[in-house]
Amino acid sequence: MFMTNPELKPVIDVQHVSKVYDNGTSGLTDINLQVRPGEFVVIVGLSGAGKSTLMRSLNRLHQVTEGRVLIDGQSITEAKGRNLRQLRREVAMIFQNFNLVKQSTVLRNVLAGRLGYYPTWRSSLGLFKDTDKQRAFKALERVNLLDKVYQRVDQLSGGQQQRVAVARAFVQDPKIVLADEPTASLDPKTAHLIMNDLKSMNQDLGKTVVANLHSVALAKEYATRIVGLRAGRIVYDEAIRDVTDTDLTDIYNGGSLTGDGQ
Numbered sequence: 001m002f003m004t005n006p007e008l009k010p011v012i013d014v015q016h017v018s019k020v021y022d023n024g025t026s027g028l029t030d031i032n033l034q035v036r037p038g039e040f041v042v043i044v045g046l047s048g049a050g051k052s053t054l055m056r057s058l059n060r061l062h063q064v065t066e067g068r069v070l071i072d073g074q075s076i077t078e079a080k081g082r083n084l085r086q087l088r089r090e091v092a093m094i095f096q097n098f099n100l101v102k103q104s105t106v107l108r109n110v111l112a113g114r115l116g117y118y119p120t121w122r123s124s125l126g127l128f129k130d131t132d133k134q135r136a137f138k139a140l141e142r143v144n145l146l147d148k149v150y151q152r153v154d155q156l157s158g159g160q161q162q163r164v165a166v167a168r169a170f171v172q173d174p175k176i177v178l179a180d181e182p183t184a185s186l187d188p189k190t191a192h193l194i195m196n197d198l199k200s201m202n203q204d205l206g207k208t209v210v211a212n213l214h215s216v217a218l219a220k221e222y223a224t225r226i227v228g229l230r231a232g233r234i235v236y237d238e239a240i241r242d243v244t245d246t247d248l249t250d251i252y253n254g255g256s257l258t259g260d261g262q
């Protein structure tokens with residue numbers, strides 16, 4: 001099992017990050033957060049607290065207004081061209097709405113996880129190497145979807161679609177997996193399947209996981225560390241062994257907090 005080691009260099013280093021949207025809304029204010037290899041961090045907070053904004057700032061789906069984010073010691077905030085592509089390769093993302101190409105097959109969607117390894121001309125032609133096809137089959141076996149490999153994604157259930165997204169993250173073979181409310185639109189049993197896939201990526205493959213979750217029960221069950229956001233600021237940050245039920249209720253209900261906020 002992978003254990004967090006405070007001596008390790010952070011794989012994600014968020015330094016004084018603020019994000020103001022074009023319409024003037026403040027999404028994040030002066031966020032500082034270091035995540036070390038092997039952690040499973042769950043971000044919690046009320047709707048509108050800034051969880052998705054933070055997640056999207058980590059892989060530069062959002063451009064931050066101030067500060068910077070280092071991925072494995074390199075600034076993704078300032079990266080350009082090839083360097084940005086290489087850094088993005090190290091960060092896979094799983095979305096609440098799956099973010100798949102619905103008219104395309106399961107296989108093609110999973111192979112999309114390898115695009116960051118190809119030059120642009122080759123990826124635009126969709127010419128994938130056999131080794132990558134083998135990777136995709138293996139990933140689909142892992143999430144128990146091998147029988148759907150040539151099916152169109154829009155013929156699958158929501159839970160199956162999210163498992164395709166998980167397989168896509170597997171084949172990307174990143175250092176970091178971000179999951180933005182990955183179980184929000186799924187039933188409890190399927191939610192556990194997805195969370196177990198994330199746990200396996202974390203514990204068996206050593207990937208660092210950062211997930212936004214609305215469910216207190218799932219946060220408690222899977223996180224090694226809980227970070228609480230409120231109104232765009234970090235107000236709570238504790239290792240799971242120090243997290244009490246009262247803390248969690250307070251974070252989710254907006255009450256007073258007892259953890260080490262910043």
Ligand SMILES: Nc1ncnc2c1ncn2[C@@H]1O[C@H](COP(=O)(O)OP(=O)(O)OP(=O)(O)O)[C@@H](O)[C@H]1O
Nearest residue numbers: 021023025026027046047048049050051052053054
């Ligand atoms: N594209 C946008 N333009 C303007 N403001 C935005 C945009 N996206 C988010 N916001 C605002 O930024 C703040 C943080 O939103 P964010 O979506 O990050 O919160 P969240 O914690 O992920 O919420 P939820 O749990 O509802 O998904 C909110 O005030 C929101 O209204």
